[in-house]
Amino acid sequence: xxxxxxxxxxxxxxxxxxxxxxxRQLKKYVKDPDVTLDEAMTGGMNLLDMILGYExxxxxxxxxxxxxxxxxxxxxxxxxxxxxxxxxxxxxGLLEAIKLAEKLGEDRIPKxxxxxxxSVNETQHVFGEQLSEKIAKAVPKAAETVLSELKGGxx
Amino acid sequence: xxxxxxxxxxxxxxxxxxxIFLDEKGDVENAYLQIPELRGFERFCQGxxxxxxxxxxxRICGVCPVAHHFASAKALDDAFNVEPPSAAKKLRELMYCxxxxxxxxxxxxxxxxxDFVVGPDAPASKRNVxxxxxxxxxxxxxxxxxxxxxxQKITAILGGKATHPVCGLPGGVSKGLVKDEVQEIKDMVKxxxxxxxxxxxxxxDIVLKNKDYVDLIKSDPYSxxxxxxxxxxxxxxxxxYDGMIRVTDQDAKEYLKFDVKEYYKHISEHVxxxxxxxxxxxxxIGWHGLEExxxxxxxxxxxxxxxxxxxxxxxxxxxxxxxxxFETLGGKPVNSTLAYHWARLIELLYAAERAMELVADxxxxxxxxxxxxGKPGEGFGVVEAARGTLIHHYKLDKNGLVEKANLIVATTSxxxxxxxxxxxxxxxxxxxxxxxxGILNKVEMAFRAYDPCFGCATHxxxxxxxxxxxxxxxxxxxxxxxxxx
Numbered sequence: 001x002x003x004x005x006x007x008x009x010x011x012x013x014x015x016x017x018x019x020x021x022x023x024r025q026l027k028k029y030v031k032d033p034d035v036t037l038d039e040a041m042t043g044g045m046n047l048l049d050m051i052l053g054y055e056x057x058x059x060x061x062x063x064x065x066x067x068x069x070x071x072x073x074x075x076x077x078x079x080x081x082x083x084x085x086x087x088x089x090x091x092x093g094l095l096e097a098i099k100l101a102e103k104l105g106e107d108r109i110p111k112x113x114x115x116x117x118x119s120v121n122e123t124q125h126v127f128g129e130q131l132s133e134k135i136a137k138a139v140p141k142a143a144e145t146v147l148s149e150l151k152g153g154x155x
Numbered sequence: 156x157x158x159x160x161x162x163x164x165x166x167x168x169x170x171x172x173x174x175i176f177l178d179e180k181g182d183v184e185n186a187y188l189q190i191p192e193l194r195g196f197e198r199f200c201q202g203x204x205x206x207x208x209x210x211x212x213x214r215i216c217g218v219c220p221v222a223h224h225f226a227s228a229k230a231l232d233d234a235f236n237v238e239p240p241s242a243a244k245k246l247r248e249l250m251y252c253x254x255x256x257x258x259x260x261x262x263x264x265x266x267x268x269x270d271f272v273v274g275p276d277a278p279a280s281k282r283n284v285x286x287x288x289x290x291x292x293x294x295x296x297x298x299x300x301x302x303x304x305x306x307q308k309i310t311a312i313l314g315g316k317a318t319h320p321v322c323g324l325p326g327g328v329s330k331g332l333v334k335d336e337v338q339e340i341k342d343m344v345k346x347x348x349x350x351x352x353x354x355x356x357x358x359x360d361i362v363l364k365n366k367d368y369v370d371l372i373k374s375d376p377y378s379x380x381x382x383x384x385x386x387x388x389x390x391x392x393x394x395x396y397d398g399m400i401r402v403t404d405q406d407a408k409e410y411l412k413f414d415v416k417e418y419y420k421h422i423s424e425h426v427x428x429x430x431x432x433x434x435x436x437x438x439x440i441g442w443h444g445l446e447e448x449x450x451x452x453x454x455x456x457x458x459x460x461x462x463x464x465x466x467x468x469x470x471x472x473x474x475x476x477x478x479x480x481f482e483t484l485g486g487k488p489v490n491s492t493l494a495y496h497w498a499r500l501i502e503l504l505y506a507a508e509r510a511m512e513l514v515a516d517x518x519x520x521x522x523x524x525x526x527x528x529g530k531p532g533e534g535f536g537v538v539e540a541a542r543g544t545l546i547h548h549y550k551l552d553k554n555g556l557v558e559k560a561n562l563i564v565a566t567t568s569x570x571x572x573x574x575x576x577x578x579x580x581x582x583x584x585x586x587x588x589x590x591x592x593g594i595l596n597k598v599e600m601a602f603r604a605y606d607p608c609f610g611c612a613t614h615x616x617x618x619x620x621x622x623x624x625x626x627x628x629x630x631x632x633x634x635x636x637x638x639x640x
Binding site: 011045103125 | 193194196198199211215261283284285288293296297300303307319
C-alpha cells in the first residue's frame with residue numbers, strides 16, 4: 001500500500017518539533033519502497049497537498065489531550081479530532097481542508113489517515129532544538145507505533 | 156471614566172485571547188488582545204553561520220516563510236556588502252509574487268470572505284470556506300484551490316521547496332529559471348490575473364452591493380485613524396520586495412520616508428504589563444497609550460496600511476482598482492479596518508500582474524544569479540510580508556557568525572492598532588450585556604481583517620482554538636466565553 005509517514009512540527013521550537021524527530025529516527029528503519037517518509041512544518045492546505053495521492057497517511061505530531069501524561073503516545077484516526085488545524089490562525093484545518101477536497105471531487109485523498117500523537121501539556125514558546133526529557137523518551141515509542149502501523153497496513 | 160485594572164489575568168500561552176471588560180450597565184469599558192510571543196530568538200541565533208539565517212528564520216513561522224526567507228537574504232546582502240545581480244532580484248521578486256498570490260487567496264477565501272458571503276451572524280459551523288462554497292458554488296471552490304496551488308507552485312519552482320524555500324543566499328539566489336519553467340509560470344500567472352479580477356468582482360457583488368455591509372465597513376467602530384506604513388518604489392507605488400519605508404499621516408501626507416538601515420531611529424517598542432507582545436510606535440511622536448490620531452505614534456501595516464502609505468499601484472489594472480477603492484470609500488486615507496479585505500484583493504491583482512511582467516522579462520533566464528560576497532559586518536533587510544512590513548537586522552562577527560539578530564514582524568507592528576480595533580468594535584456591538592455568537596464574531600471580524608499571525612504557527616494537535624474571546628462583568632467575573640474550535 002502506497003503510504004506516507006509525515007513528521008509534523010517546528011524543529012526550532014523545542015518539543016513542538018517532536019514529530020520531526022520521529023521522522024528522522026524512522027529513516028534508519030523504513031526501507032519499503034512503497035513508504036515515503038517526509039517532514040512537514042506546516043498545516044491545513046499544505047499538509048493536504050503533501051498526502052494527496054497516497055492510499056494511507058500516518059501523521060506524527062504532538063497532541064494536547066485532557067487525560068494524558070506528558071510523553072504518552074497514542075494512535076488516533078483523523079475523525080477523533082473535532083478540528084485539526086495546527087494552531088495556525090491563517091490556514092484551514094486539515095479536517096476542513098479534507099472536507100473541502102472531498103466536496104470538490106478530489107479523488108486522491110488517502111483512504112486511511114492515522115495520527116500518532118505525542119502528548120504535550122505545555123506549549124513552549126522558546127526557541128531551541130532540544131527536546132525535553134519526557135518528550136525525547138517518547139520519540140522511540142512513537143517511532144515504534146508508526147512501524148507497527150506500517151506492518152498492520154500490509155496485512 | 157473608571158480605570159480598569161486587569162489583575163491577575165494570566166498571560167496566555169498557546170493561542171490568542173481577547174478579553175472584554177464590561178461596566179455595571181453591561182457596556183464595554185475596555186478590551187485587550189493577548190498574543191503569545193515566541194521568545195529566545197536572539198539567543199538561538201547567536202553563533203550560527205550567517206548563511207543559515209534564511210533557512211532558520213523561514214522556520215520561525217509556518218505562515219510567512221517566504222517573507223522571512225527574503226528579509227533575511229536581503230539583510231545578508233547588506234551584511235556581506237554585496238549587491239545581487241539584477242536577474243537575481245527579479246527572480247526573488249517573482250517568487251515573492253507567488254507567495255503573495257497564495258497567501259492573499261487563502262486569507263480572503265478561507266478566513267475573510269465567510270463573514271460576508273455566509274454572513275457575520277451565521278452559525279460558526281457555517282462560517283468557513285465550506286459555507287462559502289455552499290453559497291457561491293462548487294466551481295468557485297475549484298478556482299480557489301487551483302489558483303492557491305499556482306501560487307505555491309511558483310514559489311516551489313523558484314524556491315526549491317514550496318513551504319520552506321532554500322534559494323536565497325547572500326548576493327543572489329542558488330538557481331535560475333529554464334525556458335520550460337518560464338512558460339509554465341507564464342500560464343499560471345496569466346490565469347491568476349483573471350482570477351484576481353474575478354475575486355474583485357465577487358467582492359463588488361457580495362459586499363459593495365449590500366448596503367448593510369457598506370454601512371458596517373464605513374461605521375465608526377470599524378474605523379481607526381492611525382499613521383500608515385509600507386514599502387514604496389521610487390514613484391511611491393506599493394512594492395513588496397524593495398524600496399523605501401514610507402509613513403503617511405491621518406491626512407494622507409508623507410510624514411517620513413526612510414531606508415531600512417535607519418529603522419531604529421524611527422521605530423521604538425513599548426511594553427505593556429498585560430502582554431508579552433511589544434507595541435512598536437513612531438519614535439518622534441512617542442507612545443501615548445492605545446490612542447488614535449496624530450499625537451499617537453501608533454501606525455498600521457498590511458494591505459490597507461500599504462495602500463494608504465503609497466500613491467498608487469505600479470501595474471495598470473491594480474492601479475485602476477486602487478483609485479476605485481479610494482473613490483468609493485471617500486478618499487485618502489481609508490481608515491475602515493474592514494477595507495483591509497478589499498485592499499488585499501487589489502494587492503492580489505498587483506502581484507499577479509507584476510509576476511506577468513517579471514516572467515516576460517528577457518533577463519529572467521539569465522545564468523548570472525549570484526555575486527561574490529564581501530567581508531561580513533552589519534546588515535538590514537526589509538520586505539512587505541503579506542501582513543505588513545518585516546524587518547531583519549543582523550550583526551556578524553569577522554568569521555561570518557551571528558552576534559546579534561533583531562526582527563520586527565508585521566503582526567507586532569499592528570499590535571496597537573489591532574487592540575484598538577477590537578476595543579472599538581466591542582464598544583460598538585456589545586450593549587447592556589447582550590452578547591451572542593454573532594456579536595462576538597463581529598468583534599473577531601475587527602481582528603481578522605488584519606490577518607494576524609501569532610504564536611508563529613506551533614503545530615500541536617488538535618490545536619482547536621486559535622482564538623478565545625472572554626467577556627468579564629464589572630466584578631471581573633467571567634460572564635461569557637467562547638473558544639473557536
